[in-house]
Amino acid sequence: MTVTLEGFHAVKHALRFAPSLVRRVTAVDPSAAVALCEQLAPDLVTVFAMRVAEGLSDHPTGVAGVAERPAEDRSVLSRRTSPLVVLDDPRHPGNAGAAIRVAAAAGASGVALVGPLDPWHPAVVRGSAGLHFALPVLAAGVQELDGPVWALDADGDPLGQVPDGVVLVVGSERAGVSPELRARAERVVSLPMTPGVSSLNLATALSAALYAWRLRA
Ligand SMILES: C[S@@+](CC[C@H](N)C(=O)[O-])C[C@H]1O[C@@H](n2cnc3c(N)ncnc32)[C@H](O)[C@@H]1O
Known part of the structure; x- marks a missing residue:
């Protein structure tokens, strides 16, 4: 394809x-x-x-x-040495692309997209500046995710130290993290924000969490 x-x-x-x-x-x-x-x-x-x-x-x-398209590498869903990013039903191709771009830059093991948006849609590839070619990018179901799941949410506990093999879930623009992924998460974690700010853009939140991991590692 x-x-x-x-x-x-x-x-x-x-x-x-x-x-x-x-x-x-x-x-x-x-x-x-x-x-x-x-x-x-x-x-x-x-x-x-x-x-x-x-x-x-x-x-x-x-x-x-x-x-x-590169051959699909589904091994990252179960085995990895750096965080696997899960984009939970992103609606805006530009946001999904920006998230893939920062995942590639920060050294994530891959990006799995849950939901109807095709991770290889040209608008997503444009948003990532083509960094889809730098790491595995694939569509996946929640039941396929293996390993500790951390969900990013503005109302979660303080982020703390992000483990290498974590599945890091970022929620969708309007609805946040779905009940299904929230139920699967062993931790729901947040990035601190100035009072009055309700949330970060999903790619911005992902960027902060991935760089917290990378700079500690
Ligand atoms: C625009 S926000 C979604 C806001 C949505 N109204 C909600 O209730 O969660 C998109 C995603 O970015 C992440 N996010 C945004 N701000 C965050 C924060 N301060 N801490 C952790 N994650 C955050 C979450 O994963 C969130 O689901």
Whole structure:
């Protein structure tokens, strides 16, 4: 199955993390795109210049691409040495993408998405800047999650030290963590906020929790 890459950053990360999966790179103005690559990703200029062809893109960078989806790695659902992120029914593809981006940056073992949103929808891949290619990203059911589950919730107990192999659940934009995942959680944990602030954006909350883990580790 293929995935559409919208924009230079999505193409860049696909080329960097999974070059063999990239099928097509196009740009409205190939020489301008190569100049952009020289500026933003000098490590990729040779491969980018070799592969880019003239073609349509409605992204502001004028760059687009197509790649194969990586083979699905479901082993992270049961075995891992860093947190597995679970996005519980995210509604906004941009939020899901931003969460995948920070999961890749902070060193999470993977991201599992519970709910109807396709984790590989082009808008999610655009939101992650193509960092889907840097770690396993998959759809999963609650019953498939193995290991200690911590649910992030503004009304939970103080976060404390995040274990390496934890399943870290982030709730959806409006409804928060579902009753099913809340029941599965051994801890419900919160990030402190200034009085009067009701909640953080889901990717922001995830970022704080993952970096609390990473900076301690
Ligand atoms: C926009 S919030 C959801 C707000 C929702 N109205 C609720 O009642 O939970 C999205 C998700 O971000 C996480 N989150 C937001 N603020 C948080 C905080 N202060 N501590 C821990 N998690 C937080 C939670 O996982 C939450 O479900």
